Structure formats: structure tokens, C-alpha cells
Amino acid sequence: MDNSFLIQADAVSVTRGENRLLDKVSLAVRPRQIVTLVGPNGAGKTTLVRVLLGLMAADAGKVERRDDLVIGYVPQRFAVPPSLPMDVDAFLRLAGASSMAQRRAVLAEMGVEDLQQRPLRALSGGELQRVLLARALLRIPQLLVLDEPAQGLDVHGQQELYSLIARLRDSTGCGVLMISHDLHLVMAATDEVVCLERHVCCVGTPEAISRHPEYLRLFGADLSGFAVYQHHHDHVHDLHGNVVAASTCAEGCKHD
DSSP: OOTTTTEEEEEEEEETTTTEEEEEEEEEEOOEEEEEOOOTTTSHHHHHHHHHHSSOOSEEEEEEOOTOEEEEEEOOOOOOOOTOOOOOOHHHHHHSSOOHHHHHHHHTTTGGGGGSSBBGGGGHHHHHHHHHHHHHHHTOOSSSEEEEETOOHHHHHHHHHHHHHHHHHHHHOOOOEEEOOOOOOGGGGGGEEEEEEEEEEEEHHHHTTOOOOOOOOOOOOOOHHTTTTOOOOEEEETTTTTTEEEOOTTTOOOEO
């Protein structure tokens, strides 16, 4: 394996019955690189992630991981049972051995240290996403794998989350593989895009992919003008999209 990569798939194919879920898909993630996998529903994005994580076997091709690679994973869906009697700190302890100080520090890095004793079932969507990221970071991962991390968040919440992910990459040096159903706002926080429709349709920078004929065929419009737009104003938004004064903005608010 090329040591410049954390993980790579080479011509991976998966077939279930008569359905070809993945067809000779190749992908690689380097340290400090954010790679975003996009494609319509049923394109095989989650199947590919499962193969990369070793949760599903490929029928052909191979996956190589750097020796002793530590992966932090945030799943596409995490439903908290309403009756679950667990607070955030107890949930973080499930990630493995850690001290109270370590858990407090990782929550502080996410900007949600005040949630440590909050019941898990009482968290908003944005708060839960940050707690899930904190749990993944407790593993001190070299690679973060995020399956639809902004699902259920509004536009401003998505902006905040993607900004946070970019900051994590910069501060920890980890690689990031994100899965999304389209480009949109994620473009501003990614280095490389892999467009998937069971096979790799195109690979490149966000700006190039948003104009690629295969991307336009799948999504029907050039979204680059929206996706890379950086707005500028005299206020800030919190994770939930609420407008707050810049002087009272908590850690993690987006300053544009």
C-alpha cells in the first residue's frame, strides 16, 4: 500500500442477488484530506463505506488500510429511544476508556461542554451531531468517516457543521471521508469529490465536479454558484441557525 494514503479501495465490486451495488469502485483518502462521496439515493455510497470499514465483504477488488489505522465513525442515523436513561457523559464512556477531563475537553472542542450532564434524549439535532463527533474523536482517529453528517439540519446548521469538520481536520491532521446525497454547501469544506452511481462517474475538485456532465446528468443543474457562495454580514448564526450577536457567539459559531 502507498503510505501516503490512510485507506484506499481498488476496483471494489459488490453484488447481491442480481443487483450490482458497486462496480469497480476506486477511492483513496490521505491525511489532512477531506473527500466527499456524492450520488443519488441507491448509488452505493453507504455500501462503499461498509466495505471500507470492513463491515461488508467485497466480491471483487480490494481495500487496503494503513497499519493500525484508527477510524472514528459517525453513522447516517442515530435514533435515541425517548425512554433511554443516559446522559451525554455516559454515552461518551461507551466509546472506550477515557477520563472525565478527556470527555470534557472533547465536548469543549465541539463547543458543547455544557451538555455533559444533559440527557441524551433532550438534545437537538445539531447538539446530537456534535456529541456523536465528540464520541468519534475520543478514539483519537486518523480517519473520520461521516455518513450524511448534516442530515436533519437546516442550512445554517449545515454550514456550522461543515466548518467544524474542516477545523477538526486542520487541528488534528486526520483524513475525512464524508458521504452526502449532493454537493450544495458541503463544497466549501471538501478537497475532493467522488461522484458515485454504483460506479465512479467523476472525480475532482468541487468546482470541477459541479460542472461535470455526469454530475449534471445525475443532479440536473449546475449548483456551483450556490455551493461555493460565501455570504458576508454583520451577525452570526449558532448551530441551529439562530441569529446571535457576535459578542455573545459561543465557540463554533460561524463568522462571515
